[in-house]
Amino acid sequence: MIRRSLNFVIRGLILQNRIVKLLKKDFYIEFRSRASINISLAFAGITTLSVSLTSATMNLPFRVHSILIWVIIFFSAMNSLSHIFIREEEEGTSIFLSIHSEAEEIYIAKLLFNFILFIVITVVVTPLYLFFMQIWPENFIFFASSVFCGSTALSSITTTLGAIVAKTSMRSSLFTVISFPLTIPVLWISINLTASSLEGGSVDLLNLLFLLAFSGVIVSFSYLLFKFIWMEQ
Amino acid sequence: MFLYRLVYVLMPIGIFLSLLWVPPANILGDASRILYFHVPVAWVSFLAFLVAGLHSIALLIKKSEILYREAMAYNSAAIGMVFTVLTVITGSIWAKVSWGHFWNWDPRETSIVILMLIYIAYFSLFSALKSNPNRWGISSVYLIISMIIAPFLIFIVPRVYPSLHPDTIINQDKKIHLEASMRITLFFLVVTFTLLYGYIYKITNKLSLIIIKLRSSHDI
Amino acid sequence: MHERYLIEASNLSRRFGKSRIFRGISFSVESGECFFITGPNGSGKSTLVQIIAGLQKPSEGKLAIKLNGKEILESLWRHIGFASPAMNLYERLTVYENASFAFRGKDKSLINHYISLFGLGKHKDKEARILSSGLRQRLRLITAMINSPGIVLLDEPGSNLDVEGKDVLFREIEKIKKESLVIIASNDPEELKLCHKGIDLAKQNS
Numbered sequence: 207m208i209r210r211s212l213n214f215v216i217r218g219l220i221l222q223n224r225i226v227k228l229l230k231k232d233f234y235i236e237f238r239s240r241a242s243i244n245i246s247l248a249f250a251g252i253t254t255l256s257v258s259l260t261s262a263t264m265n266l267p268f269r270v271h272s273i274l275i276w277v278i279i280f281f282s283a284m285n286s287l288s289h290i291f292i293r294e295e296e297e298g299t300s301i302f303l304s305i306h307s308e309a310e311e312i313y314i315a316k317l318l319f320n321f322i323l324f325i326v327i328t329v330v331v332t333p334l335y336l337f338f339m340q341i342w343p344e345n346f347i348f349f350a351s352s353v354f355c356g357s358t359a360l361s362s363i364t365t366t367l368g369a370i371v372a373k374t375s376m377r378s379s380l381f382t383v384i385s386f387p388l389t390i391p392v393l394w395i396s397i398n399l400t401a402s403s404l405e406g407g408s409v410d411l412l413n414l415l416f417l418l419a420f421s422g423v424i425v426s427f428s429y430l431l432f433k434f435i436w437m438e439q
Numbered sequence: 440m441f442l443y444r445l446v447y448v449l450m451p452i453g454i455f456l457s458l459l460w461v462p463p464a465n466i467l468g469d470a471s472r473i474l475y476f477h478v479p480v481a482w483v484s485f486l487a488f489l490v491a492g493l494h495s496i497a498l499l500i501k502k503s504e505i506l507y508r509e510a511m512a513y514n515s516a517a518i519g520m521v522f523t524v525l526t527v528i529t530g531s532i533w534a535k536v537s538w539g540h541f542w543n544w545d546p547r548e549t550s551i552v553i554l555m556l557i558y559i560a561y562f563s564l565f566s567a568l569k570s571n572p573n574r575w576g577i578s579s580v581y582l583i584i585s586m587i588i589a590p591f592l593i594f595i596v597p598r599v600y601p602s603l604h605p606d607t608i609i610n611q612d613k614k615i616h617l618e619a620s621m622r623i624t625l626f627f628l629v630v631t632f633t634l635l636y637g638y639i640y641k642i643t644n645k646l647s648l649i650i651i652k653l654r655s656s657h658d659i
Numbered sequence: 660m661h662e663r664y665l666i667e668a669s670n671l672s673r674r675f676g677k678s679r680i681f682r683g684i685s686f687s688v689e690s691g692e693c694f695f696i697t698g699p700n701g702s703g704k705s706t707l708v709q710i711i712a713g714l715q716k717p718s719e720g721k722l723a724i725k726l727n728g729k730e731i732l733e734s735l736w737r738h739i740g741f742a743s744p745a746m747n748l749y750e751r752l753t754v755y756e757n758a759s760f761a762f763r764g765k766d767k768s769l770i771n772h773y774i775s776l777f778g779l780g781k782h783k784d785k786e787a788r789i790l791s792s793g794l795r796q797r798l799r800l801i802t803a804m805i806n807s808p809g810i811v812l813l814d815e816p817g818s819n820l821d822v823e824g825k826d827v828l829f830r831e832i833e834k835i836k837k838e839s840l841v842i843i844a845s846n847d848p849e850e851l852k853l854c855h856k857g858i859d860l861a862k863q864n865s
Binding site for chain 3: 231234238297299
Binding site: 366370375427438 | 502
């Protein structure tokens, strides 16, 4: 019994070790090519600037601000989120990757990478937006946690969909089609939460938890199903 | 198969019941009769989605008879797509008659549109995977993931945000006390449409099986 | 304990959509044996190697890979070393990083040992995208052999290699084939001479 659980812990550590290795590899490649993050950040900056250029003098309702924030975040992240898997397929490295790692390790590493990428994009986009539009949320912690929980849920669902799309023949255009119906509930709730935090509404714990629960459900199912996407079983 | 053939008898009876036998609803008049088709059709579109998802789960667990099981999930989704379109059409006619607009973005309307988008996404994915030998695995995973998300969409979102749609007239309509004869007719048509779905489903599955067998005997 | 691997294939076939690549392939190989797969272009050598590596599934037939008599059902990749022209390396990683990505052991000096063994010592810190195709092939062979796996699958191992590269390759294969199970898919008679048994896909299909 003890030996078995010890074995389990050791296996877990090895798995963790491999995940760190995979993550390190993705970050090295990302930093050396800077293909996706640069485009994403440029996209985010340009859209934020053009929105503020055209509408900073107008007094937009908070709901519109919230919609704009999420649209900018979502579309700037979208490109790089699917890119992490598409790159492996386009450069033909997926055989090298799968001959040296377990499907589950690949999934977790890519999920973490996407999550970090998403957080980086939100950390850049949101202050930029608040600064240029000259608004300040009434309840900052609620605002920040609404953005954080929304990003978690979005990155968890788009990681799986990115893996699916990478295996098809028309990649990025299909990504929009297949991710739209499944990201709608998350975007919808996130927009509402952010709007209510900007308006100074009371903290809506239920919906924040809903977003986290949603990510939990999606991540656990994706963990189980990922090997069917990654390779023929 | 015999059970499904009952649809030949039940469907005329159902049409008779809904169009002639049942008295018209008190405010909407004869136009309310579309209810007896709209509700069963909407039920079948969700049922077909569920069946497609369950077949995908069975496919991933058993990993045998891949081509046939994949075709079964696809056929159910194809039938579901047709029924979803019918739901949207009948629903918007009803909406026009009762509220004066074809489309109102009421929570229920939203959920059927999203269901339709999921179907469309599934078919686009399926055709984009044509050259991939692992099409069955990937398309099944997509169906399963969307089946997990669908309850979030259909049940939770409308309930969490009742304030978004202050007068959901459908819900008020639902609360209108349906007479016994109306209930019987509605129930009868739900059963009939379910049988109709089952009948079409069986036929398409048989057809797929024939195509698969023809193909495999062709090149050996 | 000494690890003994056994690969048994019975009646394998593989089809892509409507077209069939091969059918009726049966063979069995054990540790300590070297097995060759040959056949004209398009006869399915690479596909067969990828099926053995678990990267593709046979459409029909059964492939069993056993370790000490027990079939390996999961984490097959832990037992396999694989090199194929279809396997691209990470262009943006250096030679050392690519090799250490493949390396699963603890003793990191082995990475340097293998890199200099295949004559990549002075290219160690170059990104893989600036290597020539011959050097890339050497790097592929390094990633296949670095863990001293029980099963080594080599698809066209000698492609693009110069005389010196081939010498190293042949020496290494001679060395590992005493203990490991080696499968080579190639059309080069020199490489096929390393193995004492094998199949010709051209004859199988006719």
